Each structure stands twice: as structure tokens, then as C-alpha cells.
Amino acid sequence: MKKNIRNYDLNDLKQEMIQIGQKPFRAEQIFKWLNQEKVSSFDEMTNLSLELREQLAENYTIGNFQIEHKLISKDGTKKYLFNLCDAEENLIETVLMQYHHGYTICVSSQIGCKMGCKFCASTGIPFVRNLEPGEITQQIIAIERDENIRISNIVFMGIGEPLDNFENVMKAIEIMNNPKGLNIGARHISISTSGIVPKIYELADRQMQCTLSISLHSSNNQTRSSMMPVNNAYPIEELIKACQYYIEKTNKRISFEYALAKENNDNIEDAKELAKLLKGMLAHVNLIPINQIEDGKFTKSTNENIMKFRDYLNEKGIVATIRRELGSDINAACGQLRRQNLSKR
Ligand code: SAH
Secondary structure, X not given: OOEEHHHOOHHHHHHHHHHOOOOOHHXXXXXXXXXXXXXXOHHHOOOOOHHHHHHHHHHEEOOOOEEEEEEEOOOOOEEEEEEOOOOOOOEEEEEEEEEOOEEEEEXXXXXXXXXXXOXXXXXXXXXXXXXXXXXXXXXXXXXXXXXXXXXXXXXXXXXXXXXXXXXXXXXXXXXXXXXXXXOOOHHHEEEEEOOOHHHHHHHHHOOOOOEEEEEOOOOOHHHHHHHOOHHHHOOHXXXXXXXXXXXXXXXXXXXXXXXXXXXXXXXHHHHHHHHHHHOOOOEEEEEEEOOOOOOOOOOEOOHHXXXXXXXXXXXXXXXXXXXXXOOHHHOOOOOHHHHHHHHHO
16 A cells, blocks of 8 residues: 655655665655645656656655535634545544634544543544544645645644554654744644553653643542543543653643533532642643533533632632633534534434
8 A cells, every 4th residue: 555655754754765766855855845835746846857756656645635624613713624535434623723823723633532531522433543644744734725824833632632643643743843844843732631641751751842731620530530531540640640750851831621511520629629739730720611512411610610710720829721712613622523424424
């Protein structure tokens, strides 16, 4: 089977070129065509000889994303459902958000997810496979092309658990970071995880300069396990230990995501427990009104409760902010569009 040429970082691509009898500098030209000129065919790589272009087309694919759906929210958020074209059900979602400091996209890392979080739209529909590095970066490229914009920030908060597809995500980040590639600094990339502890240690040891977000959602093992089965494998104490190690190694602040659900994790008692857990840590808490999914048992907390929760944390010296909800009119929460589309079939 032909390999997707987008999967290679610059060094790998140089090796590939040598293997097919080409000069390594060709790799740099191709890498720029893919990531900076954003071409979608080998034919467009006009500084390569016709012969080389044909050789590339014989040996590699260039990815074939199709926009299955594009939804535009009243607030300007745009949501893409991409068809990867290798199988009919291979759909992923990518969301484009505009903030005052530029464009952010929320990328998917897998087709489906194995984590089984009870509040998430990806639960209950099949996990298909990991995304390849080039399928991660192509989400950025396809949207930059479609909208004629430059994206400055990436968050791994789409479908999938990025740390469950570790090597491919790391490779995609290398392609993003490379000044000859997408040229997006690590500081502008966030990885969000449900809490795969061994991989957090690995990130720390690699001195990744990305922002790490932890989907905490509760500071109590019983509640957290009832929301997120991953907590049975890696309970809160172990997760926090890994986070402390990460902070020590990288000197970077960790962002804790906390989706508030009515009468589930939104009491003042919960806030107290959370403040105790994060006391003294280089951390920031992002409070999110939980997005209710179809037949989901979790409903949004009231604004009043959310503000009380935030104020309590702030009083205790924990930096907490309420995340603005974007795209709620277009099902922008992770996995909702794929879920709808698959269930219609
Ligand atoms: N698997 C990774 C990244 C994808 S989910 C993770 O768990 O972090 C991105 C974020 O959206 C996570 O914080 C996740 O907990 C949150 N999320 C998923 N479904 C949600 C919902 N219905 N309402 C609010 N947040 C949700």
C-alpha cells in the first residue's frame, strides 16, 4: 500500500528521498509544498521535475480529505466533518474558532475513542483507528486552504485521546513545529488528556513545550470514576503525582478542565475538595458548563453555581476561569457531528 507523504517529518522525508534515489534537498522542497504552499497534488509541486512528480505519485499518496459537512455558528465558530476517503465511516471532526489573538483549531487524534467518558459524544459509537501524523496535520492545512487563513493555535480536544496515539501525535507536532513545516510554536499547541499517567511522564521526560490540559472533572475518585472509566486505572492521586512531575520537569503550568454537571460535581463541597487537591500547584482551572449530549445523564450546572464555584476557587488562590461556550448551536462539542452522521446511516 502507498504511504501518505504527509506522515513524514523533514528528517524522515530526507531518508525517504535517499531511498528512492533522490537528493535529500528534495525533501525540503516537498515538505514546504505540503505544509506551506498547501498543495493537494504532486502536480502542483512545480519546482520538481515531471519525472520526480510521477515517481512521487507512484510511491505515495498525498491524503484525500473531503469536506463532508461544514457548519457555521452564529458566533463564527466553524465545524468541519472530514471524510478520510479510505472507508465510508471514517469521519473526523475539526473545529475552527476565532479569538481576538487569532485562529485556534481543535483537532481530532483518532477516529473514535476508547476512553468511554460517560458525558462524551464519542462514547457508544465505534472506535475505528488511530489517525496517522499526516491526517492530524492535514486538518490544519485543509481548513487554512478552505478559509484562506493562517491558524496560530492548535488544541488536541477533538475526537480521540491523543496520549493513546502517542507516537503519531508526537510526529504530527514535529511537523507543526518545524519552521519549514507549519511553523507553529509548541507554546501554541495544547494536548488534552483524560489522564493516561505513564504518557504524562513520557511527555515530561521529552521536555515537550506544549501546554498540557488534564480533563479532571472531579477531584473525588468515586465521582471521577463514575464519569471517566480511565480513573479506575489511574486514580486521582497518581494523576496528580504525574502532573507534579511534569511541572517540575518542564516548569510549565498545567490546565485542568472541569466540566460542571448539575448535582454531580458542582457543589461547593466539590470546589473545596478541588482547591485542596490543587493547592500550591502551578495550575489553572478551566470551568466549562457541561455540554449535554443526546440521552446523556449529565445536565449543565446553572450559571449561578458555576460562578460560585469559580469564586470559591479564586478565593482559595486557585486561578479559575469560565470558558466561553463557542459553537453550541452547531453541536461543536467533541464527537457530536460524527455521532449524528453515523446514527443516521
Ligand atoms: N481525550 C482527550 C481530548 C478530547 S476531549 C481528553 O479527554 O482530554 C476534549 C475535552 O472535552 C476534554 O476535556 C473532555 O473531557 C471534554 N468533553 C467531552 N465531552 C464533553 C461534554 N459533553 N461537555 C463538556 N466537555 C466535554
